[in-house]
Amino acid sequence: MHSSFDVVVVGAGIFGLAAASELALRGKRVAIIDRFGSGHPATSSTGRSRGIRIAYDHPFYVTLALDAIRRWRALEDASGEQILHLTGQVDFGLDNKLAAIAAAVREAGGVIDELDSAGLSRKLPHLLGAPEDNGLFHAQAGTVLSDNGMAALKAKVLAQGVASHAPERVVAIEPGNPTLVVTEKRRIHAETVVIAAGPWSGALLDELGIVVPLAPSIAQVTFIAAPELVDQPGIGEWGGDGEGLGGVYGHPVPGVGYKLAFSTGQEGWSPDVSAWQPDLQEQARLFAWLDRRMPAFPRQVQLAQRHPWTMTPDGDFIVDRVGPVVLACGCSGHAFKFGPALGPLVADAVDGKTAHPLLRLDRPSLRGRAAADDAISR
Ligand SMILES: Cc1cc2nc3c(=O)[nH]c(=O)nc-3n(C[C@H](O)[C@H](O)[C@H](O)COP(=O)(O)OP(=O)(O)OC[C@H]3O[C@@H](n4cnc5c(N)ncnc54)[C@H](O)[C@@H]3O)c2cc1C
Known part of the structure; x- marks a missing residue:
């Protein structure tokens, strides 16, 4: 043809x-x-969901994310289906990264608030805070129901x-x-x-x-059964506190659970694999992270999946x-x-x-x- x-x-x-x-x-x-x-x-x-945030350390991505939220909303209107579940996001971790994010968001006209340790605990009661901890909160963030x-x-x-x-x-x-x-x-x-x-x-x-x-790699996501957390903010941990697997990020997914994942992928992607099995060792590392940072967080795994991404x-x-x-x-x-x-x-x-x-x-x-x-x- x-x-x-x-x-x-x-x-x-x-x-x-x-x-x-x-x-x-x-x-x-x-x-x-x-x-x-x-x-x-x-x-x-x-998969069912992706995190969405305007919290980037470059105004280009902040502006693009603000535009994306408008366009996703227009697609919701056209399709009659919910696509965004915006509950905000708490960012914590490296101070210099948080300062760069706050500056870029404001430069692009977005709104983001600084949190001291008490503010961080109020927004994210599960996080085991230290007095010197601080963070950021912004409302234009949360979950894209990606499917x-x-x-x-x-x-x-x-x-x-x-x-x-x-x-x-x-x-x-x-x-x-x-x-x-x-x-x-x-x-x-x-x-x-x-x-x-x-x-x-x-x-x-x-x-x-x-x-x-281009470097394809495989990354795992874990959905924890936690309907009570559906309106909690998403999280973004900046820095390498995640058992050598980067920081941890997460967001609530209505009807599925609270999704948590390390921000670093693993090598081993192959062009001919058409389904990836979850890695139980990585799940154990995620639970070890929860033990340290969010000990009271629920632990019942609803679903774990691995998918590829492609790094530059x-x-x-x-x-x-x-x-x-x-x-x-x-x-x-x-x-x-x-x-x-x-x-x-x-x-x-x-x-x-x-x-x-x-x-x-x-x-x-x-x-x-x-x-x-x-x-x-x-
Ligand atoms: C575990 C995980 C978590 C993530 N979390 C987030 C998040 O929280 N927030 C966020 O913004 N992003 C997130 N991402 C990233 C996001 O999912 C990707 O950036 C995005 O889906 C990339 O889309 P793509 O269209 O580039 O690639 P793909 O979705 O892979 O699309 C490429 C398409 O090309 C097709 N194709 C390949 N070869 C050929 C060929 N020879 N002929 C015809 N078709 C071909 C494939 O079938 C495929 O459908 C995450 C990704 C993963 C894996």
């Missing part, structure tokens, strides 16, 4: 769906192709007339004018190809001679253009919250606009090697 589009998007995770939607809005004829199908357990954009968000965005993309093929794997891309995209079932010509293939992006880009330091050396995403290829990858474990707000970044690259310096392919930190780094340290 032969066909022709303005843009082919490879990958229908959150990055690809957001890109396809914005490109269709800008009048482009778009096809989106996914090897497994949106939100499959082997992909990054799977609802994915379903709403997918429905929007289909309603916009985007051609969708899944499960169907892209097996070759031949850059040219036009570029040829070859799948297991068809051949498609396109002016531009967006690579939004999550952990598989590195291999596709390698084939095109675009060498990018600096924890910033990659959205940039090389000839007819646009890169939309390197999620670094924190892209989901931005959801529909990622679309305009990718569409701008397709339209030939210069990418934001943080996201560019020629930024100095991409000359190094990627590490399975602390994903929420950005």
